[in-house]
Amino acid sequence: MTSRSVRKVTESVEQSEGEGDGTTIKRCLGDDVSDIVDPFLMLDEFTVNPPTGFPDHPHRGFELVSYILKGTGQHEDFMGNKGKLKTGDVQWLTAGRGIVHCEWSYGEEKAHGLQLWINLAKDQKMQEPSCQEMLAEDIPRTSKEGIEVKVIAGEAFGIKSTIRTRTPTLYLHFTMNEGTTLNQPIPKGWNAFVHVLSGKALFGPESKEKLVIPTQTAILNAKGDCVIAQNQGSDPCSFILLAGQPLNEPVAQQGPFVMNTEEELHQALEDYKSCINGFERANSWQSNFQQSNS
Numbered sequence: 127m128t129s130r131s132v133r134k135v136t137e138s139v140e141q142s143e144g145e146g147d148g149t150t151i152k153r154c155l156g157d158d159v160s161d162i163v164d165p166f167l168m169l170d171e172f173t174v175n176p177p178t179g180f181p182d183h184p185h186r187g188f189e190l191v192s193y194i195l196k197g198t199g200q201h202e203d204f205m206g207n208k209g210k211l212k213t214g215d216v217q218w219l220t221a222g223r224g225i226v227h228c229e230w231s232y233g234e235e236k237a238h239g240l241q242l243w244i245n246l247a248k249d250q251k252m253q254e255p256s257c258q259e260m261l262a263e264d265i266p267r268t269s270k271e272g273i274e275v276k277v278i279a280g281e282a283f284g285i286k287s288t289i290r291t292r293t294p295t296l297y298l299h300f301t302m303n304e305g306t307t308l309n310q311p312i313p314k315g316w317n318a319f320v321h322v323l324s325g326k327a328l329f330g331p332e333s334k335e336k337l338v339i340p341t342q343t344a345i346l347n348a349k350g351d352c353v354i355a356q357n358q359g360s361d362p363c364s365f366i367l368l369a370g371q372p373l374n375e376p377v378a379q380q381g382p383f384v385m386n387t388e389e390e391l392h393q394a395l396e397d398y399k400s401c402i403n404g405f406e407r408a409n410s411w412q413s414n415f416q417q418s419n420s
């Protein structure tokens with residue numbers, strides 16, 4: 127097997143809209159690299175101070191994956207889904223033709239987590255919205271030679287996730303103990319990146335390794351069928367590995383809408399404003415969070 131090398135290391139960038147009430151949003155991946163990580167559009171690492179959050183807002187044309195690393199979050203959407211997410215839980219939300227939802231933190235401690243946006247193919251963008259939730263205890267996990275993996279999507283170490291992906295995606299959370307080395311297969315032709323949460327590790331083939339630390343994201347080159355990671359230092363290294371089959375389609379994005387053309391974007395805005403073509407329920411729905419804070 128040939129390890130992919132690191133193409134580019136990016137630093138997370140704090141977003142101004144996340145300021146206030148102890149809330150921070152660090153953009154790990156954004157517009158500037160979305161062409162080389164297709165089908166991924168964005169990765170944010172957030173810290174939210176209870177009881178603040180993100181009031182009712184729409185999405186169309188892609189999927190949102192929220193992963194709570196610590197603390198508790200709550201969500202509510204206009205399809206009637208509502209629930210609490212605690213440490214280790216995952217919500218996989220397919221916005222499809224339209225969703226309006228609200229996300230906020232509650233409890234005593236700050237909620238710390240990740241939100242990933244995965245693009246949908248043209249013929250999947252206008253599907254009915256849907257929501258999959260995987261509680262921490264239901265996420266398949268196993269350990270091998272000092273390395274633990276949680277399989278959020280796809281397969282690793284011989285175990286599989288039950289999450290149904292529309293765009294083929296591998297989403298793994300590894301924790302590597304001191305002195306361990308990982309060799310993780312990545313499907314050919316898929317774009318891939320890693321984001322380090324704690325500790326530090328070298329990624330890439332021998333003599334071409336790059337050190338990656340927390341707040342950094344390493345985008346991997348397309349050539350190769352696996353990635354080699356080596357923990358550096360005496361602390362465990364925790365990181366996520368994402369890989370996805372590229373869509374190779376034009377992307378037109380404006381805020382919470384991701385379509386293929388400017389016309390479709392304009393249509394999405396009009397549909398949302400007029401509460402039609404998938405946004406009908408936006409007319410009468412308001413989350414409990416919004417109601418109690420307005």
Ligand code: FE2
Nearest residue numbers: 183185190227
């Ligand atoms: Fe959202």
